Amino acid sequence: IIADRLDANISDTAMRLLKDDPQTVRARIKAAEAKAGHFILKDYATGTLKPSAINRLLERWRSEGIILDLLAVDYADIMAAEYRSDxxxxxxxxxxIDIRAIAHDHDLALISATQTNRAGAAAHTAKMTDVAEDFNKIRTADVVIAINAxxxxxxxxxxxxxxxASRNTEDNFSLLIRQDREKLKFLTKVMGRV
Incomplete structure (x- = not known):
């Protein structure tokens, strides 16, 4: 599914149309490769990936000369803790805390997602107090950006x-953006502050 989402985005093709003309999709992706950076996708079953496994993978890649700029965890809430608690x-x-430490130790940006609680899901604009399960996620993150629509x-x-929420910059402001959800393009244009 993640690969299909990426293919839709890169080839500028609606998800539902990916299978209609696979040659065109493949050609557009190939053309994008010429100006793209490296991208590595790893897939793990829900609840099986531990922070230590991420750290070992990053260490192995570093020994092979692969240094990441960004690690995207989709998403941290469904990872496994190193030592499970009830x-x-x-x-x-x-x-x-563990993945934040990994980002620090490997000098890379880390991005993940979390969900809002019911109040946040019903709100016009989610607030930091609307994070689901545990407010410690807000305390741990350097920047928390809510996606509202x-x-x-x-x-x-x-x-x-x-x-x-933002540890070192301004917070409590919004940017209006344009998206193309059908083609899985999260951001096509920044419209400005609202």
């Missing part, structure tokens, strides 16, 4: 990115 909040706190915004291909 307390889900303890598990999440451990996961977030009303039904009207979704229909018009828009969304709002709201800086709900």
């Amino acid at each position: 307390n889900q909040i303890d598990n999440l706190r451990s996961i977030y 009303s039904e009207a915004e979704k229909k018009s291909g828009e969304a709002r990115l709201t800086w709900v």
